[in-house]
Structure formats: structure tokens, C-alpha cells
Amino acid sequence: MINKLVEKIKKTNAPIVVGLDPMLNYIPKHIQDNAFAEFGETLEGAAEAIWQFNKAIVDSTCDLIPAVKPQIAMYEQFGIPGLQAYKKTVDYCKEKDLVVIGDIKRGDIGSTSAAYAVGHLGHVQVGTKSYAGFDEDFATVNPYLGSDGVKPFIDVCKEENKGLFILVKTSNPSSGEFQDRLIEGRPLYEWVGEKVAQWGEEHMGNGYSYVGAVVGATYPEMGKVLRKLMPKTFILVPGYGAQGGKGKDLVHFFNEDGLGAIVNSSRGIIAAYKQEAYAEFGEKNFADASRQAVKDMIADISGALEGRK
Numbered sequence: 001m002i003n004k005l006v007e008k009i010k011k012t013n014a015p016i017v018v019g020l021d022p023m024l025n026y027i028p029k030h031i032q033d034n035a036f037a038e039f040g041e042t043l044e045g046a047a048e049a050i051w052q053f054n055k056a057i058v059d060s061t062c063d064l065i066p067a068v069k070p071q072i073a074m075y076e077q078f079g080i081p082g083l084q085a086y087k088k089t090v091d092y093c094k095e096k097d098l099v100v101i102g103d104i105k106r107g108d109i110g111s112t113s114a115a116y117a118v119g120h121l122g123h124v125q126v127g128t129k130s131y132a133g134f135d136e137d138f139a140t141v142n143p144y145l146g147s148d149g150v151k152p153f154i155d156v157c158k159e160e161n162k163g164l165f166i167l168v169k170t171s172n173p174s175s176g177e178f179q180d181r182l183i184e185g186r187p188l189y190e191w192v193g194e195k196v197a198q199w200g201e202e203h204m205g206n207g208y209s210y211v212g213a214v215v216g217a218t219y220p221e222m223g224k225v226l227r228k229l230m231p232k233t234f235i236l237v238p239g240y241g242a243q244g245g246k247g248k249d250l251v252h253f254f255n256e257d258g259l260g261a262i263v264n265s266s267r268g269i270i271a272a273y274k275q276e277a278y279a280e281f282g283e284k285n286f287a288d289a290s291r292q293a294v295k296d297m298i299a300d301i302s303g304a305l306e307g308r309k
């Protein structure tokens with residue numbers, strides 16, 4: 001899957017991922033009204049609105065981008081209908097040949113991690129039959145429980161040709177509370193980054209590992225250090241746009257070949273129509289506003305990468 005991701009990035013010339021994080025208040029009124037007319041103001045109604053919203057955004061951006069990152073929390077909040085909308089979104093994006101990164105941030109004791117890994121990336125055995133549950137291409141993993149919490153994910157990835165992005169330095173304001181603590185003179189995120197690179201050696205693609213890292217766009221200096229520490233690790237970079245990250249901050253997340261990182265924007269793309277810069281599109285044309293926001297993000301990041309040559 002890492003090879004497919006790299007190929008798609010090269011083909012689209014767009015090292016970006018659209019985050020499908022559909023909060024109800026981002027979904028235009030006409031979509032909510034239609035969904036509620038059919039299902040009422042219910043969890044099913046919310047799930048239908050999410051699905052219609054996602055489909056429109058995917059249809060309008062899929063030719064420009066290599067990948068999407070649905071954030072499972074945004075779906076889980078609507079219970080089982082929400083999770084059905086998540087699965088429908090994953091399947092639809094795969095039909096459109098997009099790489100799907102399930103932002104699930106799982107990780108537990110070994111046996112429980114194995115169940116998460118099977119459910120999201122693998123196949124579960126039911127009697128003589130086996131079934132893929134959510135079937136994303138990549139999943140995000142929280143490494144706080146250590147190697148035995150991560151290994152089951154790597155094992156399933158090896159069997160299934162899938163990949164991971166492991167949290168190393170997150171984009172949020174208080175990520176430093178634990179992640180920047182010094183251990184033997186070095187911050188914890190460096191220790192984790194080194195471990196991710198080591199885990200990654202077990203499962204290499206053509207140049208980059210199937211085991212990637214998450215490093216926030218909001219910490220560019222740390223991104224520069226981590227890039228050097230993990231040269232063969234693909235970095236998923238959240239924090240662009242709504243959290244303040246900009247193209248010029250991100251050049252050091254990439255290797256000299258212009259690869260090695262993929263930048264996520266969720267609210268900045270899916271709720272673009274609410275921003276002043278895209279107000280001319282209006283609420284009805286929200287998907288066109290998202291398309292323009294994707295083009296602008298690609299230009300911002302490509303421009304920054306060109307500028308460093």
C-alpha cells in the first residue's frame with residue numbers, strides 16, 4: 001500500500017490528503033434537510049447527511065488527490081448508523097481508487113491490538129469463512145503501550161499489504177506535556193521516532209516503509225529533526241490549515257526527492273465554503289469550494305517545495 005500511495009502522489013503531484021471529518025455543523029442545510037425529511041432528526045438522519053456530504057466532496061476532489069483520511073470519531077458519535085456511514089465512505093473512496101487512511105488511533109495490549117488490527121486492516125474468521133471489517137488501507141496507531149501493542153498491527157499489515165501511521169509528535173497545543181519530556185537528554189518523541197524507524201525496517205516497500213509516522217505541521221523544527229531520524233519513514237502531517245500550518249513550514253518534512261510526507265487538511269477543505277476566501281461559492285456549491293481549496297493547498301505546498309530548490 002505504501003507503494004500505491006507513493007505512486008498516486010507522483011501521479012497527482014499532490015502530497016496531500018483530504019480529511020473527511022464531517023461534523024454536522026459543516027454540512028449545508030439543504031443536505032441536512034433532505035436527510036432529516038427521509039429519516040427524521042435521528043442518528044440515521046445524521047448518518048445519511050454525512051454520507052451525502054462526503055460523497056459530494058469525494059466526487060469533486062478525487063481526480064486531484066491521492067488519499068483521504070476519514071476520522072472515525074466524527075462517525076462514532078452517531079453510534080451504529082455513524083459507523084455505517086464511515087464504512088460506506090471507506091468503500092466509496094476505494095471505488096474511486098483513493099488510498100484510505102483510517103484515523104482510528106488505536107493501540108492496546110497485544111491481544112486487543114490484534115483484534116483492532118484485524119477489524120480495520122485484516123480479515124476476521126467466522127467459522128470457515130473470513131471477512132474484512134472496515135478494510136481501510138492504512139490506520140493510525142497510538143504507540144503508548146509499547147512494542148507488544150504495535151506488533152499485532154505490523155503483523156496484519158504484512159499479511160494484508162497494508163500500512164500504519166504511528167503517532168510520534170502530535171499537532172495539538174499540549175502534545176509537549178508528555179511527548180517533549182526529556183529521557184536521557186532526548187525528547188520522548190525522538191525515542192518514539194527511532195522506534196518507528198526500527199519497526200519500519202521489518203516491512204519495507206520500494207524505498208519507504210509500510211510503517212509511517214504522524215508528526216504535526218504545527219511543530220516544523222521537530223519535523224526537521226524527525227525527518228532526518230527516520231529517512232525511510234513516510235510522515236503523515238496533520239495540522240495544516242485550521243490548526244495554523246502553512247506550506248512554507250512544511251518543506252523539511254519532505255526528503256530531497258520531494259517525497260516522504262503527506263499533508264492532511266480536514267476542516268480547511270471540507271468546510272472551505274464557510275471561509276471568507278471561498279464565500280463566493282455559497283453554501284449550495286460547497287463541493288466546488290472544497291475543490292478550489294484543494295487546488296490552493298497543492299499550490300501552496302508545491303510552491304514551498306519548489307522554493308527550496
Ligand SMILES: O=c1ccn([C@@H]2O[C@H](COP(=O)(O)O)[C@@H](O)[C@H]2O)c(=O)[nH]1
Binds near residue numbers: 019169171216238
Ligand atoms: O497530531 C495529530 C494527529 C491527528 N490529527 C487529526 O487530523 C485531523 C486534523 O483536522 P483539521 O480540521 O485539519 O485540523 C483531525 O482528524 C485530527 O483528529 C491531528 O489533527 N493531529
